[in-house]
Amino acid sequence: MEMEVEKEQTEGADEGVELGVEKKVRVKVLLFARARELAGGSEFDLSVADGSTTADCVAELTTRFAALEVMRESIVVALNFNYITDPVEVKDGDELAIIPPISGG
Amino acid sequence: MGEMDEEDVVMRRISKLKKESVREEMVSRFARIRKEAREFREQLAFQEREEEAENADIVAGCKSDLDGEAQCREPEGQQFTKNTKQKEGDLKSQDPEAKKQEDRRLGSCGMENGSCAAGVFSSGHSMGADFIRRYSRQLLVPSFGVSGQKKLSESAILIVGMGGLGSPISSYLAASGVGRLGLVDSDVVELSNLHRQIIHTEAFIGQPKVSSAASACLALNSSILVKEHGRGLNAANAVEIISQYDVVVDATDNIPSRYLISDACVATAKPLVSGAALGLEGQLSVYNHKSGPCYRCLFPVPPPPGTRQRCSDNGVLGVVPGIIGTLQALEAIKLASGFGETLSSRMLLLDAFSTRIHMVKLRGRSPNCFACGDAPQISAANLHEFDYERFTESTLSEEGPKAQELIPVNDRLSSAELKKLLESGKPHVLLDVRDSHEYVISSLPSSLNIPLSLLKERLSVLQSAVDSVVSFPDNPQEKEYPGLQDVGSSKEECSSVVPSRENTSIYVVCRRGNDSQKAVQFLRSEGFSSAVDVVGGLESWAKDVDERFPFY
Numbered sequence A: 001m002e003m004e005v006e007k008e009q010t011e012g013a014d015e016g017v018e019l020g021v022e023k024k025v026r027v028k029v030l031l032f033a034r035a036r037e038l039a040g041g042s043e044f045d046l047s048v049a050d051g052s053t054t055a056d057c058v059a060e061l062t063t064r065f066a067a068l069e070v071m072r073e074s075i076v077v078a079l080n081f082n083y084i085t086d087p088v089e090v091k092d093g094d095e096l097a098i099i100p101p102i103s104g105g
Numbered sequence B: 001m002g003e004m005d006e007e008d009v010v011m012r013r014i015s016k017l018k019k020e021s022v023r024e025e026m027v028s029r030f031a032r033i034r035k036e037a038r039e040f041r042e043q044l045a046f047q048e049r050e051e052e053a054e055n056a057d058i059v060a061g062c063k064s065d066l067d068g069e070a071q072c073r074e075p076e077g078q079q080f081t082k083n084t085k086q087k088e089g090d091l092k093s094q095d096p097e098a099k100k101q102e103d104r105r106l107g108s109c110g111m112e113n114g115s116c117a118a119g120v121f122s123s124g125h126s127m128g129a130d131f132i133r134r135y136s137r138q139l140l141v142p143s144f145g146v147s148g149q150k151k152l153s154e155s156a157i158l159i160v161g162m163g164g165l166g167s168p169i170s171s172y173l174a175a176s177g178v179g180r181l182g183l184v185d186s187d188v189v190e191l192s193n194l195h196r197q198i199i200h201t202e203a204f205i206g207q208p209k210v211s212s213a214a215s216a217c218l219a220l221n222s223s224i225l226v227k228e229h230g231r232g233l234n235a236a237n238a239v240e241i242i243s244q245y246d247v248v249v250d251a252t253d254n255i256p257s258r259y260l261i262s263d264a265c266v267a268t269a270k271p272l273v274s275g276a277a278l279g280l281e282g283q284l285s286v287y288n289h290k291s292g293p294c295y296r297c298l299f300p301v302p303p304p305p306g307t308r309q310r311c312s313d314n315g316v317l318g319v320v321p322g323i324i325g326t327l328q329a330l331e332a333i334k335l336a337s338g339f340g341e342t343l344s345s346r347m348l349l350l351d352a353f354s355t356r357i358h359m360v361k362l363r364g365r366s367p368n369c370f371a372c373g374d375a376p377q378i379s380a381a382n383l384h385e386f387d388y389e390r391f392t393e394s395t396l397s398e399e400g401p402k403a404q405e406l407i408p409v410n411d412r413l414s415s416a417e418l419k420k421l422l423e424s425g426k427p428h429v430l431l432d433v434r435d436s437h438e439y440v441i442s443s444l445p446s447s448l449n450i451p452l453s454l455l456k457e458r459l460s461v462l463q464s465a466v467d468s469v470v471s472f473p474d475n476p477q478e479k480e481y482p483g484l485q486d487v488g489s490s491k492e493e494c495s496s497v498v499p500s501r502e503n504t505s506i507y508v509v510c511r512r513g514n515d516s517q518k519a520v521q522f523l524r525s526e527g528f529s530s531a532v533d534v535v536g537g538l539e540s541w542a543k544d545v546d547e548r549f550p551f552y
Ligand SMILES: [Zn+2]
Pocket: B293, B294, B295, B296, B297, B298, B365, B366, B369, B370, B371, B372, B373
């Protein structure tokens, strides 16, 4: 499993500002169906630069899991369980769900 | 020894004959019940229509699905009058006790002319006693009650797919008293269906799923009408079939059907309850209802073929479609009877592994949607021209991936050639590149399992297998296949021949012969020039070499 699990606590991010280090935002990524299979897990934390959008997060995910890129157009993306189509800025603690369709029955 | 064998053979034959006769009896019994129930219902419906004509004022304002029914049954009109007559005669000739039983079975209140027909009643009439008894627990639910039950028994619901989802959907909809059920499927019942497709029984293996499901539905509730659409749904017939119903339930197992059904529902303005299940996950939503989105609004582009998962590859725990299908039945009942809040503009995600349910809030319909947007491209008039199979690059059935040809066939082995080579005693390594959870189900004797995804990092394992290869005459036909049915296979007697990299072949197999080609390409690039794979993989072995191989 190649995903990095971010272990630092939120205090790390706050200190970062004082130290002049780029502030990071931590987003909880929830994966479903094929995305879960590709990533080898159902959820993990993703650290992105402050001011990043949902589109940046998805771009980061498709770099990590290349196979996700080819199905980018067929995935429902939800921020805090609200379906989104246009990029939205993410905040610390947000939940980003990646939902490819399943068709089995 | 010989006697024992003979006795064994005789016993087996007897048991087989018994099974066959039980099955035959069940099939014919179900067929009889179905036929009788249909005739009786048609009689009731006919009388109901006559009554309606007389009491037009009573039924005014009461949306009648009987009109639709009359339409879809038009060609059978002649036949049905005849059947009704015959049925009346049959009933008269029966003795009172048998007739009482018959009435109970048919859910009528014992009146021959069926004037207090169960399941169908007009406003102003009292409900039949059996009707009240049958649905009493539902009638007692305050928000559903009499009006919900009434609307339900006047509604027509189409269920597309009689599989793992369709099983609980059709069972619950039949039991709950939906007036008319349409069942769509073109497949036959198979043994590998039964762990999840619980509406079908062993007796129906090899029979069309629609007949099996219709029998089960009518066995649950003979007071409803069930129509079988055994040819399946396609672009040519979708609009015509769907327009005969009020609510559509998508219980299919493939992507083109999902787009087809959604489009046809948009074109005919029918709400769609769409469910899917795979592995340990489920998805569910209500599309094309009120201002909610359609399937295309959410998934305008079908996922590329290589990224799709199928029950036949990824597996599915039987209860998962059971849960999703049951929820689909709930949504369909709400839509048909007009109570409660549906899943329109919401998507339910089931994670059966950790028993979690997530709800995703969706948007309304997309103005850019190809099917339901401001400038829709699909209508009832042109839907039949749309090529769903080409659009989704797959067929309207849950078919496996197309056989790839990464390596020319003449540079590969057939399963029969593999068998000869294994028997020849030529030094070799038999490499199986399936995932280990598949390998443990069943495998060829003396094979080495290195999953394709791990081949790169475990190349040394293969190398040492090649280095230490021993040759022995191998006759897989005379051995048990390792795996779940393994009864403790004995160690092979090996007669050593001096091995070398030059004379050691690597035969690569997988389930269907696609991954094995990728493995061979990789192995050859790593210097294993003698690697060769088997066309059609273990599927071909089971089909062409040894049907005893437990293919899954
Ligand atoms: Zn749409």
